[in-house]
Amino acid sequence: MEKQQKTIGILTSGGDAPGMNAAVRAVVRTALYKNMRVIGIRRGYSGLLARDMVEMNLRSVCDTLHRGGTILYSARCPEFREDKGVERGREVCTEIGIDGLVVIGGDGSFRGARDLSLKGVPCIGIPGTIDNDIACCDYTVGFDTAVNTVMDMVDKLRDTSQSHDRCSIVEVMGRHCGDIALHAGIACGALAILVPEVPFSIDAIVQKMQRTLRTGKKHFIIMVAEGVTSVNGIGTVYDIAREIQERTGVESRATVLGHVQRGGAPTARERVLASEMGYHAVELLEQGIGNRVVVSHDNKIVDYDILEALNMKKEFNKHLYDIADVISI
Ligand code: ADP
Ligand code: F6P
Numbered sequence: 001m002e003k004q005q006k007t008i009g010i011l012t013s014g015g016d017a018p019g020m021n022a023a024v025r026a027v028v029r030t031a032l033y034k035n036m037r038v039i040g041i042r043r044g045y046s047g048l049l050a051r052d053m054v055e056m057n058l059r060s061v062c063d064t065l066h067r068g069g070t071i072l073y074s075a076r077c078p079e080f081r082e083d084k085g086v087e088r089g090r091e092v093c094t095e096i097g098i099d100g101l102v103v104i105g106g107d108g109s110f111r112g113a114r115d116l117s118l119k120g121v122p123c124i125g126i127p128g129t130i131d132n133d134i135a136c137c138d139y140t141v142g143f144d145t146a147v148n149t150v151m152d153m154v155d156k157l158r159d160t161s162q163s164h165d166r167c168s169i170v171e172v173m174g175r176h177c178g179d180i181a182l183h184a185g186i187a188c189g190a191l192a193i194l195v196p197e198v199p200f201s202i203d204a205i206v207q208k209m210q211r212t213l214r215t216g217k218k219h220f221i222i223m224v225a226e227g228v229t230s231v232n233g234i235g236t237v238y239d240i241a242r243e244i245q246e247r248t249g250v251e252s253r254a255t256v257l258g259h260v261q262r263g264g265a266p267t268a269r270e271r272v273l274a275s276e277m278g279y280h281a282v283e284l285l286e287q288g289i290g291n292r293v294v295v296s297h298d299n300k301i302v303d304y305d306i307l308e309a310l311n312m313k314k315e316f317n318k319h320l321y322d323i324a325d326v327i328s329i
Pocket of ligand 1: 045075076077080082106109110113
């Protein structure tokens with residue numbers, strides 16, 4: 001009997017990330033290669049509920065691989081956090097004839113994907129978030145590009161800090177995860193890297209800075225993950241800058257890099273990772289498999305049950321953190 005042609009949907013959800021377009025492109029091209037139809041759903045789950053969608057063909061994703069952002073737009077959809085919202089999503093999928101869905105987003109989006117899978121619409125998550133906060137995934141789509149963006153910007157900051165013998169305190173994104181700060185901190189030679197995963201003290205930073213001043217170093221970079229400033233009662237990066245200046249005598253300036261970290265052309269590594277994940281996601285849907293998240297693990301692309309993945313505890317790379325502390329004096 002003729003195998004019925006599958007139709008899959010694809011959407012991007014939550015905070016956007018460079019590389020999402022590469023994943024979308026791989027999903028569309030792989031699905032069309034496997035003789036499936038592909039429905040692009042705009043603006044995440046909101047678009048699903050609003051039926052804001054378009055059939056995609058080979059040309060729909062041309063000239064997108066190198067672009068940041070997401071051609072399918074992204075959004076947050078509070079309604080989908082309720083069962084009735086997910087039920088409406090299921091109804092739309094049934095109505096349109098969507099046999100499976102690829103959801104590119106973070107942990108929140110994966111919860112929606114799991115809820116929809118449990119209602120009978122097989123969903124596959126692809127971790128698209130700069131935060132790198134998906135425990136079972138070594139590198140999420142967006143992380144490598146964000147780290148390189150931070151590195152480029154902090155290298156510029158270093159120029160002016162060096163010219164004025166100053167200390168630059170830089171706040172980076174990551175929500176509650178310190179990976180962007182850790183990796184960019186090492187890449188930029190930060191004197192100190194403040195992350196939510198490791199308690200720290202201003203005293204220790206001041207003492208390290210004074211020790212380093214005595215060796216003749218006169219300008220400094222301190223990297224601060226945004227998740228730090230909401231704990232430890234440390235206040236903002238502006239408060240940290242003021243305290244460091246008062247206690248060391250080194251002129252200090254705070255810089256919040258903000259949403260530039262979410263944009264930019266994805267790196268080569270990002271494009272390859274996203275393409276592999278997109279291909280793997282379609283292979284799963286082709287077999288009727290859902291409720292899985294595709295991840296990079298030990299340099300391989302594998303998949304986990306969504307709830308199992310979300311329940312895993314992310315291990316912070318304390319060894320890398322300690323290396324950074326040693327080599328940054
Ligand atoms: P991210 O996917 O980057 O973590 P959010 O946490 O904002 O971003 O989640 C994106 C969307 O996923 C939300 O707007 C909502 O539609 C859906 N979502 C988030 N959490 C849940 C949940 N617990 N159950 C169902 N859907 C959820
Ligand atoms: O989850 C990605 C992220 O960029 C976080 O690092 C950051 O805290 C958050 O999104 C910002 O959210 P919004 O784009 O809604 O301001």
